[in-house]
Amino acid sequence: MRLLLDECIPKRLSREFADQEVRTVQQAGWGGLENGRLLSAAEREFDVFITVDQSLQFQRNISGYSIAVVVLEARTNDIEDLRPLMPRVRELLAELRPGQVVRVSGEAVT
Numbered sequence: 001m002r003l004l005l006d007e008c009i010p011k012r013l014s015r016e017f018a019d020q021e022v023r024t025v026q027q028a029g030w031g032g033l034e035n036g037r038l039l040s041a042a043e044r045e046f047d048v049f050i051t052v053d054q055s056l057q058f059q060r061n062i063s064g065y066s067i068a069v070v071v072l073e074a075r076t077n078d079i080e081d082l083r084p085l086m087p088r089v090r091e092l093l094a095e096l097r098p099g100q101v102v103r104v105s106g107e108a109v110t
Contacts, residue, residue, distance in 0.1 A: 001093050004042050006051035007031060009072070010079045016086040020093070043067040048096055050089070052077045056101075068096035073105035 003022045005014060014022040023046075025031055030041055035056055042049050043066045050070045056062075062069050070089055074081040085104050092102055 001048065002046045003093075004028065004046040004049045006049065006053060008052050008077050009050060009082065010077070012079050013082055013086070016083065017090070039065050039067060039069075043098075047098075048093065052082075062101045063099040066098040068098060069101045070096070071101065071103045073103055 001020045003014075003017055003020050005011070005022065005024045007025045009024070011024050011026075014024065025033075025038065028041075028045070030038055033041065035053070039049065039062075046067055048068045048070060050072065052072045052074065054071060054073070056069065056071065070092065072082055072085050072089070074085060084106060088104050092104070096102065
């Protein structure tokens with residue numbers, strides 16, 4: 001599984017996915033791209049895009065892309081707030097389908 005971490009996610013979070021191929025938007029050379037252009041570039045090389053951007057799915061019709069999106073819902077985008085969500089994210093990876101958006105919070109998956 002190839003994962004792309006959004007610019008707003010700490011790079012250190014990639015350590016939570018030891019069994020996956022993980023890159024950040026910056027490492028891919030796509031820093032500063034708008035969501036539409038970013039998703040178009042990402043879908044050619046990645047299976048899942050992980051972000052904390054709560055409005056992404058309302059700005060773009062994700063179902064038209066061949067990449068799944070995981071939206072992390074935490075108090076902040078600090079690694080200490082995101083790390084507790086990672087066990088659930090790792091569980092979901094095998095179930096995700098292209099064009100699917102999944103929101104993961106400390107309480108539930110929607």
